[in-house]
Every structure is written in C-alpha cells, then in structure tokens.
Amino acid sequence: MNEFSDNQILNKERPFAPQTQKRRQTDTAVSWVFRLATYGILACAAYIFGDIIVKGAPVVFRAEAPFINVEFFTRSPETLVVFETQDGTERQLAFSDYSQWKKDNPGVEIAKEHTHSYSGGGILGPLVGTALLTIICIVIALLIGQATAIFLNEYSSKGRFINVIRLAIMNLAGVPSVVFGLFGLGLFCLFFPVITTASELRVEGWRAIQLFGTEKYLAFQGWGTCMLAGGCTLAVMVLPVIITACEESLKAIPMGFREASLALGATKWQTIRTSVLPYAFPGMLTASVLGITRVAGETAPIMFTAALAHKDKLPWQGLAVNPESGFFGRMLSQVFGFFTESVQAMPYHIYTVAARIPQSEYTRPMQYGSVFVFMVLVMCLSALSVFLRIHYRKKMKW
Amino acid sequence: MSQSDPSSTPSADSKIRGGQFRKKGFTVFGLDLQDFIRFFFSGNASLAIVILVLICVFLAREALLFFPDHHQGLKAYRKSGQEFVDFVGDEVNDFTILYSNANVAYYAELNQTSLEQDNLLAAYRAVQSLVKNETSRVRDRLEDHLDDLEDVVDDLEEAEEDLAKLDPAVDGEKIAELKKEISELNAEKQQLEPVIAELRPELRKASETILNNSLTWKFDDASLKLSEEQREKFREAVLRDEPDAQGDHPYVAELKKISAGKKAAAAEQLVDFKATVTALRDAAKPLKSLHSKLKRVASEAKRESEKFDTAPGRRAALLEGAAKTSDPEEKARKIKMAEAVMIKEPDFATLTQPLYAAIPEHKAIAEKMRTEVAALVKQLPEKASTQGARERLKHARKAERTFDSTVSASLKKMDKWNHDKRYSVIGSVTAFIFGKDWVTNSSWHDFYGLLPLFTGSLMISIIALVVAVPFAVSAAIYVNQLAPVHEQNLVKPAIEFIEAIPSVVLGFFGIFVLGTMLRNVSQVEWLSWVPGFPMSERLTILNAGLLLAFMAVPTIFTLAEDALNNVPGAFSENSLALGASKLQTVLQVVFPTAMSGIIAAALLGFGRIIGETMVVLLVAGNKIKIPDFSEGLGVIAQPAHTMTGIIAQELGEVDNGSLHWRALFMVGMVLFFISLAVNYGAQKILIRFQKV
Amino acid sequence: MKQSIALFAAAALATGSVLAEDKIVIKGSDTLGAKMVPQLAEAYKAAGNEVSFEIAAEGSSTAFTNLLAGTGDIGMSSRNIKDSEVEKFTADGMEIKDWTAAYDMIGVIVNENSGVSTLTLEQVEGIFTGDITDWSEVGGQAGPISVYTRNTSSGTYKSFQELGMNKRDYGSDTQKMAGNEQIAEEVAKNANGIGYVGLAYTDKEGIKPVLVDGVELKPKNAEEYPIARSLHYYTIVGKISPAAEKFLTWATTTKEAGEVVDRVGFIPAN
Numbered sequence A: 001m002n003e004f005s006d007n008q009i010l011n012k013e014r015p016f017a018p019q020t021q022k023r024r025q026t027d028t029a030v031s032w033v034f035r036l037a038t039y040g041i042l043a044c045a046a047y048i049f050g051d052i053i054v055k056g057a058p059v060v061f062r063a064e065a066p067f068i069n070v071e072f073f074t075r076s077p078e079t080l081v082v083f084e085t086q087d088g089t090e091r092q093l094a095f096s097d098y099s100q101w102k103k104d105n106p107g108v109e110i111a112k113e114h115t116h117s118y119s120g121g122g123i124l125g126p127l128v129g130t131a132l133l134t135i136i137c138i139v140i141a142l143l144i145g146q147a148t149a150i151f152l153n154e155y156s157s158k159g160r161f162i163n164v165i166r167l168a169i170m171n172l173a174g175v176p177s178v179v180f181g182l183f184g185l186g187l188f189c190l191f192f193p194v195i196t197t198a199s200e201l202r203v204e205g206w207r208a209i210q211l212f213g214t215e216k217y218l219a220f221q222g223w224g225t226c227m228l229a230g231g232c233t234l235a236v237m238v239l240p241v242i243i244t245a246c247e248e249s250l251k252a253i254p255m256g257f258r259e260a261s262l263a264l265g266a267t268k269w270q271t272i273r274t275s276v277l278p279y280a281f282p283g284m285l286t287a288s289v290l291g292i293t294r295v296a297g298e299t300a301p302i303m304f305t306a307a308l309a310h311k312d313k314l315p316w317q318g319l320a321v322n323p324e325s326g327f328f329g330r331m332l333s334q335v336f337g338f339f340t341e342s343v344q345a346m347p348y349h350i351y352t353v354a355a356r357i358p359q360s361e362y363t364r365p366m367q368y369g370s371v372f373v374f375m376v377l378v379m380c381l382s383a384l385s386v387f388l389r390i391h392y393r394k395k396m397k398w
Numbered sequence B: 001m002s003q004s005d006p007s008s009t010p011s012a013d014s015k016i017r018g019g020q021f022r023k024k025g026f027t028v029f030g031l032d033l034q035d036f037i038r039f040f041f042s043g044n045a046s047l048a049i050v051i052l053v054l055i056c057v058f059l060a061r062e063a064l065l066f067f068p069d070h071h072q073g074l075k076a077y078r079k080s081g082q083e084f085v086d087f088v089g090d091e092v093n094d095f096t097i098l099y100s101n102a103n104v105a106y107y108a109e110l111n112q113t114s115l116e117q118d119n120l121l122a123a124y125r126a127v128q129s130l131v132k133n134e135t136s137r138v139r140d141r142l143e144d145h146l147d148d149l150e151d152v153v154d155d156l157e158e159a160e161e162d163l164a165k166l167d168p169a170v171d172g173e174k175i176a177e178l179k180k181e182i183s184e185l186n187a188e189k190q191q192l193e194p195v196i197a198e199l200r201p202e203l204r205k206a207s208e209t210i211l212n213n214s215l216t217w218k219f220d221d222a223s224l225k226l227s228e229e230q231r232e233k234f235r236e237a238v239l240r241d242e243p244d245a246q247g248d249h250p251y252v253a254e255l256k257k258i259s260a261g262k263k264a265a266a267a268e269q270l271v272d273f274k275a276t277v278t279a280l281r282d283a284a285k286p287l288k289s290l291h292s293k294l295k296r297v298a299s300e301a302k303r304e305s306e307k308f309d310t311a312p313g314r315r316a317a318l319l320e321g322a323a324k325t326s327d328p329e330e331k332a333r334k335i336k337m338a339e340a341v342m343i344k345e346p347d348f349a350t351l352t353q354p355l356y357a358a359i360p361e362h363k364a365i366a367e368k369m370r371t372e373v374a375a376l377v378k379q380l381p382e383k384a385s386t387q388g389a390r391e392r393l394k395h396a397r398k399a400e401r402t403f404d405s406t407v408s409a410s411l412k413k414m415d416k417w418n419h420d421k422r423y424s425v426i427g428s429v430t431a432f433i434f435g436k437d438w439v440t441n442s443s444w445h446d447f448y449g450l451l452p453l454f455t456g457s458l459m460i461s462i463i464a465l466v467v468a469v470p471f472a473v474s475a476a477i478y479v480n481q482l483a484p485v486h487e488q489n490l491v492k493p494a495i496e497f498i499e500a501i502p503s504v505v506l507g508f509f510g511i512f513v514l515g516t517m518l519r520n521v522s523q524v525e526w527l528s529w530v531p532g533f534p535m536s537e538r539l540t541i542l543n544a545g546l547l548l549a550f551m552a553v554p555t556i557f558t559l560a561e562d563a564l565n566n567v568p569g570a571f572s573e574n575s576l577a578l579g580a581s582k583l584q585t586v587l588q589v590v591f592p593t594a595m596s597g598i599i600a601a602a603l604l605g606f607g608r609i610i611g612e613t614m615v616v617l618l619v620a621g622n623k624i625k626i627p628d629f630s631e632g633l634g635v636i637a638q639p640a641h642t643m644t645g646i647i648a649q650e651l652g653e654v655d656n657g658s659l660h661w662r663a664l665f666m667v668g669m670v671l672f673f674i675s676l677a678v679n680y681g682a683q684k685i686l687i688r689f690q691k692v
Numbered sequence C: 001m002k003q004s005i006a007l008f009a010a011a012a013l014a015t016g017s018v019l020a021e022d023k024i025v026i027k028g029s030d031t032l033g034a035k036m037v038p039q040l041a042e043a044y045k046a047a048g049n050e051v052s053f054e055i056a057a058e059g060s061s062t063a064f065t066n067l068l069a070g071t072g073d074i075g076m077s078s079r080n081i082k083d084s085e086v087e088k089f090t091a092d093g094m095e096i097k098d099w100t101a102a103y104d105m106i107g108v109i110v111n112e113n114s115g116v117s118t119l120t121l122e123q124v125e126g127i128f129t130g131d132i133t134d135w136s137e138v139g140g141q142a143g144p145i146s147v148y149t150r151n152t153s154s155g156t157y158k159s160f161q162e163l164g165m166n167k168r169d170y171g172s173d174t175q176k177m178a179g180n181e182q183i184a185e186e187v188a189k190n191a192n193g194i195g196y197v198g199l200a201y202t203d204k205e206g207i208k209p210v211l212v213d214g215v216e217l218k219p220k221n222a223e224e225y226p227i228a229r230s231l232h233y234y235t236i237v238g239k240i241s242p243a244a245e246k247f248l249t250w251a252t253t254t255k256e257a258g259e260v261v262d263r264v265g266f267i268p269a270n
Helices: A002-013 A021-060 A070-074 A095-104 A124-155 A160-174 A177-189 A227-251 A255-263 A268-296 A327-339 A346-355 A364-395 B010-018 B033-079 B082-113 B115-134 B136-165 B172-221 B228-239 B250-269 B271-324 B328-340 B353-379 B387-416 B425-433 B451-482 B485-498 B503-522 B541-565 B569-577 B582-610 B614-619 B629-637 B643-653 B659-691 C002-013 C030-046 C060-069 C083-091 C121-129 C155-164 C180-189 C242-253 C255-264
Strands: A077-085 A090-094 A110-121 A194-197 A208-210 A216-219 C023-028 C052-057 C074-077 C096-111 C146-150 C175-177 C193-198 C207-209 C228-236
Touching: A021 A364, A021 B451, A021 B485, A021 B503, A021 B541, A021 B582, A070 A124, A077 A095, A077 C030, A090 A095, A090 A110, A095 A110, A095 C030, A110 A346, A110 A364, A110 B136, A110 C030, A110 C255, A124 A160, A124 A227, A124 A268, A124 A346, A124 B033, A160 A227, A160 B033, A160 B659, A177 A227, A177 B033, A177 B643, A177 B659, A227 A268, A227 B033, A255 A268, A268 A364, A268 B033, A346 A364, A346 B503, A346 B614, A364 B485, A364 B503, B033 B082, B033 B271, B033 B425, B033 B659, B082 B115, B082 B250, B082 B271, B082 B353, B082 B387, B115 B136, B115 B172, B115 B228, B115 B250, B136 B172, B172 B228, B228 B250, B250 B271, B271 B328, B271 B353, B271 C083, B353 B387, B451 B485, B451 B541, B451 B582, B451 B629, B451 B643, B485 B541, B503 B541, B503 B614, B541 B582, B541 B614, B541 B629, B569 B582, B582 B659, B614 B643, B643 B659, B643 C060, C023 C030, C023 C060, C023 C242, C030 C052, C030 C074, C030 C096, C030 C155, C030 C180, C030 C242, C030 C255, C060 C074, C060 C083, C060 C155, C060 C228, C074 C242, C096 C155, C096 C180, C096 C242, C121 C146, C121 C155, C146 C155, C146 C180, C155 C193, C155 C228, C175 C180, C180 C193, C180 C207, C228 C242, C242 C255
Parallel strands: C023 C052, C023 C074, C146 C175, C146 C193
Antiparallel strands: A077 A090, A077 A110, A194 A216, A208 A216, C074 C228, C096 C193, C096 C207, C096 C228
C-alpha cells in the first residue's frame, strides 16, 4: 500500500497525530464506493419492483369502487378476442363473454377479429392451484419437519446418527430445485402405489399386486401429474428450511422450562407436550410462513409433477362420482379424485405467459397483472415472516 | 443439540425408569410408550436421510441405466456405419465453413460499393415499418375501405357487362333487377369514396407526426449524412406509401437502381473472385454427393438395426395381446403379425459393404479436392478493401488448414475403421461427459454430449459470480462495518428481501425488460468497445448472468455479512487503537480475517446460481452449442443452453424410460453431484475458518 | 412415521377409476394447442355442450407419449405419426386413428426490416442447417443470421426438417424456442433473425413471411407452396370416450368449427 507510506512515516514519529487530509479523503472515497455498491443493489431491486408495479398495478386496481379489478380475481385464464364493431370501436372480450355478446347482438357486424391465447379472463385458476399446492406442501412439511426438529433438539445425543442426519439436511438444502422435480416425477408421479382396476393397470410384474378377493390391483404406477405429487415434491424441497426454523424456535425455549417439568415427575413426552411445544408455536408459525414463501415461488419442481397450462375448471369442479358405491365410497373417491387433479399454478402460469405468448398491448395486462399479483403475494408473505420473527424474538424474552 | 438435552443418555434413562416417580405404563418387548414416541421422532428425522437416499436411488436408477443404453446406441452408430459417414461429414462441414467465409468475403466486397444506397434503403425500410406500425389503426381502416371499394367496383363492372349482354326484349325482369343492383352499388361506391378521401389525409397526417418525431434520430442512428433535399425525398417516399400504392416511389426505385448498378459494376471488377468462389463450391460437389450417397446407406443400416433391437419386445407384446383377446380372428391376426416380426440380426457386413467399397473412391475425391481447394484458396485475393472481407478471408485461410488436416485425419480413420470393432464402455461414458453435441430427435443419430450444456451453465454462473461477488461483498462490508446503525437496520432487511423474489418473475423481467434494454444499450456507439457489443440477440449469456447475479446477491451478502460479524471485536479495536483509520482496519484486518467465510459465501452463491432453472430457461436463449470463444469476452453476447434448462425444456416431452429420458436424468445427477460438491467445499472452508 | 403411513394409505386409495365422465384431456402439439384447440373447445362449449377440457401443448411427441400412457384422450400432432411410434402402439395392442384437423403452411419469417424477401428452398435449407451464416450470402445486408427454431419435441420442428431441410439436421447455432409465438417475437425484435412458424402466426407485427421458391405464403397457394402439411388429431380405437369422439366429429366436420380454424389462421380440413 504505497499511498499509506507517508502517513506511516508520520505516524511513526507521532503515533497519535490526527490523520492527514489525503488519508481522510481516500477513506471517504472508498467508503463511498462501498455505499454506492450497496445502494446500487437496492436501486436494481427498486427498478424491478417499480417496473412491475407501474405496469401491473393498473391492471389490478380501478379508479372507482370497488377499486380492484374483481373480474381478474374471479375468472380463470381464457383466450382474449379483440374485434371491431361497425362504428370502428375496438372491443376486447374473453372468449366466453364474446360468445355471449355475439348471441346478444346478432345484428352487429364484426370486423378485424383476432385472438390472443391465455390473455383474457383472470387468474383465479392459478391462484387456487398455488394455494392448494402450498397448503398440501406445508401440512406435510410441517408434520415431518416439526417431528424432526423435536428429535434433533430434545431427544438426540451426539453421535454418528445425528451427524449423518444433519449432513443429509444440509445437503438437501443445496440440491437444485429442478432435481427435486426429477425426483418427484420419478417417485410420486411414476412410482407411488395406487389401487386400480385391471383396465387402468399400466405396470406389470412385482409392481402390480392383486388384492385378494377383489378385482383391484395395488399398482406401483404413480399418481400421475397431480397436486398431491406436486405438494409432496415441494414438501421434500422445503423440508430443510422448515426443520432449521422449527429447531431454532425450540432452541429459544429456556432449559429451565424442561428441567422444571421433569423435576415435577413428568415424562419426557409430557414435558415436550406441555412445556415446550406451546411456547414453540410462534416459531412454528414463522417456519410455516417462511416455508410458504419459499414454496409459492418455485416453478421447476411443479413443472412436471403438478402444473398445467390450461384447465377450464377449478380442481373441485366436475369430480366424477361412481353412483354404485355407498356414501363412504363416494366420499373417498371425491376426496382422492380431488387430490389427483392437476392444477394451474401461478409460477407456471407466468412461465406460460412469458414464454408462450408474445408481448402486445392486448396480452400485456395479463402478463404484468399476473406478475404483479404474484409478486405482491410472495412479498407480503416474506414480509410477514420477517415481521413474525422480529416480533416474537422481542416478545419471547425469558 | 446435545447441550440442550439433559437426560437422554441411556444411564439417566434407566435410572428414571426404575425410579419411584415413574408411573406404570404398558410395555411391549420391553419398550414403553416413551420409547415409541422417541422412535417416532427419530424415524421422522431419519426421513431426511431416506429422502436423500431416495433422490440418489431415483436419479441413479435412470441415470445409471443411461450408460448401457447409450453404449448400445453408440454401438449401433458404429455398426450401421454412421460413424464412418460422419468422417466424410466432418470434411464436408469444415469445407462449408471455408466456403461460407470466402463467399461472405466476396459479398462484403461486392456490397461495399453500394453501401451508401443500401444503408439508405435499410433506413427507409426501418422508417417505413415504424410508420406503418404506429399508424396501423388508420391504415387498416383505409385498407379495409379500399378493399371494399375494389369489391364494389368489380361487382359494378360485372353487373354492367351482364347488362350489356342481355336482350331488353326478352329479359326485362332481369334487366330491372340488374339496374337496381347497379344503382345500389353506385350508392355504395359514393358512400365509400368520401370516407376514403377523408382517411387519406388523416393517414398522411398521422404518418407525418411519426416521421417528424423519429426521423432525426433514425438517421443519426444509421449515421447517414443526408442533405436537406434527400431528406425531403425520403419523407415523400415514406408518406406516399399508402395501402394501395403501386410499386416503389421514384426515389426508392432510383436508389435501388443505383445500388444494383453499382453492384453490377463491382461484380465485373470482382469477376475473378467470384470465379474462385464458384470453383470452390464446384470442387466440393463430388464429396458432397458421395456424402449423401453414403448417408443413405448408413441410414438404411441404422433402420435395420433399430428394428432388430425392438423386435423381441414387439413380438412379445403382440403375443401377449393375442393371448388376451377372445376374438379368434383378432387373435390369428396378432399371432400372424408377431410371426412377421423379424428377429434375425441384420447382416451388417453386407449392409456396410458399400461403405468399405467407397474408401478408395473417397480417397481419390478427397485428395483431388484437397489440392484443388488449396490452390483455389491461394487464388483468393490477398487484399480486400473492407475490414469484414479481410477478416473473412483470414478465417477462410485458417479453415483451409483445418480442412486439410481433417481430410488427413479422416483418411486415416477410414482405413482403420471397422464396423464390428468393440465400442468400449468407457467410450460411452466419455462420449457423454466430453461429447460436444447434444442432438435429439434427429433424423440421423441422437448425440448426448454434456459439454455444451455444462459450459453454458458454467459461463452463466461465472458471469453471475463476477458481477455479484463484488457488489454483495461491498454491501456486506458497508452494512457491517461502515454504515450507522439505523442505516444498517434498513439496508440489511431490504437486501435480504430480494431473496424472496420468485425466479420466474426475474425471468419474466429478463424477457420483457432487461433483454431489450441491454440490446438497446449495446447499440449505443460509444459503448462499442465493450466486448460483444453491439448485440443482436436479446436472450444471451449476459442477460441471464446479470439476473442470476441479482438473485445471488442476497445469499452471498447474508453469508458474507455473517462472516464479517464473526470477526472478534478485539481485532478491529486493536487495529484502531494502533492508529489505523476505520478503512484500514476494515480492509486490512477485518476483511482478511473473514476471507474464508466470504469465499464460502461465494461458493454457496455459485451453488445457488448453477442450480437455478427458470431464469436460464426463459432468458439464456437455448442454443445448444459450446460458446464460441474466438471472440474473446464477446462470448457473453451469445445465447447458450444450460443443464437445468435442458431438463425443464425436454423432460416433459420424452418417453418414460427412453434413452433421451435417461440422459436427462443423468444430467440431473451431474447437477446433484455438483451441488453436493459445492456444499461440501463450502463446509470445509467454513470449518477451517471457525478454527481461526 | 405416522404421517408417511397415512400418505401411503392415501396414495393407495387414490384409485384410478375416478376420472370425471365428461372431461376431455387433449395433449400434444403447440401449433394446434396454443390457439386452435383451446378456441375450438371454447366454441364447442359455447355451442351448448357440457364438457370440460384440459389442454397441454408441449409438442407433438407428447401426444403419443400421453396416448400411450393413457394420460390423454386426444393427441394433437402437427406431423404424421412415425413408424416407430405406430410400432409402440401395436406392441401394446392398441390401434391408432388419425383425424385430419386442418392444413397448415409453415412460413419462413424474417424481420420486417430485413432486405431479404425471397429465398429458394435450397437457401432455406442452407440457413437452417448452418451452411449459410451471413445475410449477404442470400442477398441481404451483411450481418450474422440468427436462426430460431422450435424445440425438439415439436411437430413443426420435424415437419420443417422433412419439408424444408431435405431431412438434414439443424445447425448447432439454432436457438430452440418453446412456441410459435416466441419465435415470431424474437424475429420481430432481431433485425438479423429468421425462423419458421405456422401460417396462423405470420400476421404478427414486426415480421414478414418470405417467398419460398417464389411462392407467396397465402392459403390459396397451399398447393404450390413447398412447406405445407396437414395437422392431425390422434385417438386410440376403442378407447376413445364418447364425449371426445363427439367433440372431434364436431371439430373436423362442422362449419362453425371451420370458422374457428379459419379465424386462427389455418386452412379448414373440410
């Protein structure tokens, strides 16, 4: 560091001398470089947010009551039809509206009709799909993750087993999401067992086991592309995050709670149930919000396991019921029919509108609107998790 | 953690179990409820291991089956003689590069003379399409009306013709009808004409507005120096361009004529050049026709080989199907079909015989062509007037040398080639790992080579890291060491907040905003020194790299900030006490101490980037080719494909269990191991760091 | 492990027999599935038919993989079924039925500012195989050609290879795009771009179809245009649901369906 040499000589003679002008200038300059880098990052983020908000918010909000574009949230994506009526006014209608409109106005001559896929209607289907996927995922991940965290924090002792588990969790956290997609496809969609009839059987050998006394088979042929498979894949992916967060919440509970309970003669499990878990609840809440944030934005794992570009019904609509089966059978088939439906999902919908359809003045509202809603949703969740963490950390001081 | 675990050692447990405070519970096999609960929890915990193992198993099951299949495929590639034909193919390809360069050089010289007019014409087209797009509403309406008018006029003429043909005495009724029609048509015409007359000036006015706003910069952009007079003509040419305009405006026609004239003149000057280029093309004709002839032979052999490979399966399936059907006719048909399936191995020696026979022919052709091409390349002009042509000629000469050595190599390979030679198993592994082509659904042979995908992933990740690390580390230093507390509390969560942006949203941003922005920026003249600028593509390595850098910043920032935080306060206090300034302390004491933590942060950031899918799928451009490094750093302006991208793009479309499917799982496996290695590396570094 | 056991049980009970009665699952080509079939489906429902549709358009190859796996009722394909694919169906004891959906011409498109407006078929082949790399070689202004093609599962990818490229492989410099619209989009934004799209996608702003061998890309030239093909639906004989059959019959024979096909820019089959 050549530039410092002057000072060094000076300082040797007068160690407590004030720093020179030049020294101070360099200091300021360099810290400005750091500051600029920091704000540069924030500026980029602001630009991205700004762009999406400026172009997306007008789609979602309206100037007059009810201030939001209700249709955008209550309909599923459809083809958009753009046409001109005789008087030269241009109209844009979703396809179903268009058919209705044509029926209502039979005399009107239509000119210059053109269509844009996925650009009409709203985003109800993808929103519902994402919500369902996220719920399934979080329920599974929380159950397993919480139990794992309890084991790691309350039961385990130092040893080889625990090291292997920790190593596994850590490595699981680093696996690329698309690899989870491959795994989910291989395990849940193509391998997990279902009960099926001979006509639906697609595997043979040991993978198809006839259930005795019935015509049905237990077949290891997978659940197919469905929300259950997608949810499980996402759950596996988010597990490390949930485990870490849950464990953190357990660790925060003072040792004294457990000791007091044990000293009163409670068993280990009683202690955990009464003196640990209730206080870990806020932490679990934070963990689940954190998990949802992570999962809701993922596309690659659900691309092959759950998501669909076009589906005109919501997953619970149009479930077939076998009229011959009893009440219980009907219930069962309804429930499992529901879980084995494939769904639309927000991230996949955004991928579709970004990659499959061009940008034009007609498609842009759908494109930016979807991105805006999705981003705001994920950001709110993220903010909520940050808020919860800070809030409970402050509150839970023993 | 063990320190938070008071009583789980076996001795403590057994003491409690025998103790007097213990309630009596049920036991099975000497295990009580507490043990079961304990097993339940440990079972859940080991699920993490189970999942990791399952991931390995499911990836490995498909991925490891890939190699035998791949080996099989490569064996067929050799047996059918496709390998042999590709020796000739290599020659043809290298020649094509040579020829293409020479040809482009010729055209560069030729077009040089009429560059001014061509630029003007290009600018004219650009302005014209701009105006057309901007005024499309009026223009389309005018066009519609003009079409209507044309129809009306046609109908009118027809009706009048019919009228003339009719005899008033006989067809009185019809005449009246026609007359009525004519008057109706006339009315319609009269209605349309004023509308059109109104629309024309409207269109002109709209066009003029656009022109006035855009003309100046469009021309500056094309760096054309137009005189006032020329500019006026230009305006007229664009404005005249109504939907029903016939032919070109005189000015444009003139430009075209001048351009053509100049080109013709130049062609006369360059006649020798042209002759050489044509001679070059002709010299390759025998080789090319030999290539396509051999290709047919090998394709036929390949088809036979494929049929043979699938035959047993087909036959079994048909027989099984026959066993299942109850319809006797159907059964007989299926059995017959099954019997028709050939299970005899095709005789590859006969099938590939024409290839062996072609060796001398090829040798003669190749030797002749080689000397001809060498001579012709020498005849190419030494000097060229344009920079582009000079470069192309240089490339052509270089390509000639490559071609020459390829021919020598091919001749040698062909002599040694034997369709029956064993294909080594290691060969099929190296063909995957070091393979330069990823060609699927091909009509020739599918190649599964990882290299183009791997280099693509690597290039993008490196760019992302090069951008992200300085920013993230600077931000970490600033936030941790230099910023006042209240600023820290604002900036830190803000940067961490970025992590929550879903990657598909960033990909969307890349396509919709960043791509176009980067390209526009790259076309600014004073930035042309930047490698790769000006870019013609929107979806490039650079675009993807920048977005991924943005994604990696929060990861690296958080970890680096942690590392800085972990440096004991005494270090900086000592340094400050010795009289060092704040900055000296940060840069020379704190930063080096946190170095290994920061390296680990960068490594984990790398792991995150290389596994990212959606951004690269949407933004990287999906070109399966090893980036061309001949342009140096300019490589960043090229599109590329990635390992994650190829899985996402192709997995949905392949047959479950096919070779292609397994190849994709194999790519997934490579990704998996990369991520494990990165994680492991980062942990090792961190452990070393903790010891300090 | 309680949860995981529950999971297994849930999976085991998720029987395959609970498919909705009147749901038609259509999978395959993007050329058909991005515009034409969704709109046919919407029009079909608008005409008063009580069915629901699921449409996934990832490429023609997926039509056959899905039919084979039983995960689709109708396969859409923009190319003829390959022999190797027919064999797979035969091997599984299934027979496939071909319905002609519409006719299509593949337009070779360039940026509207490009000086090139006509190409020979040989030049097209040269460009897409990578033999020709600069616009000056085909009469344009100097500049490297950026070639955009469909992804490998696409029927257009395969058809174009057969019709326009003399069955040769694509050059390694080509960029693979997920859909027709995406190709049009990139070509519109890249002055040096060239690509191919179905007839229905050629009226986008910013691009222009070139004349191939002097023939203009217009429905009336379908006979002479060198890169024209038919589009197909495929179903499995005996396994097709009545609802799907009714829909296909409607889609391939009626006038209303023809209007929809015409509107999206293809040439109706009937």
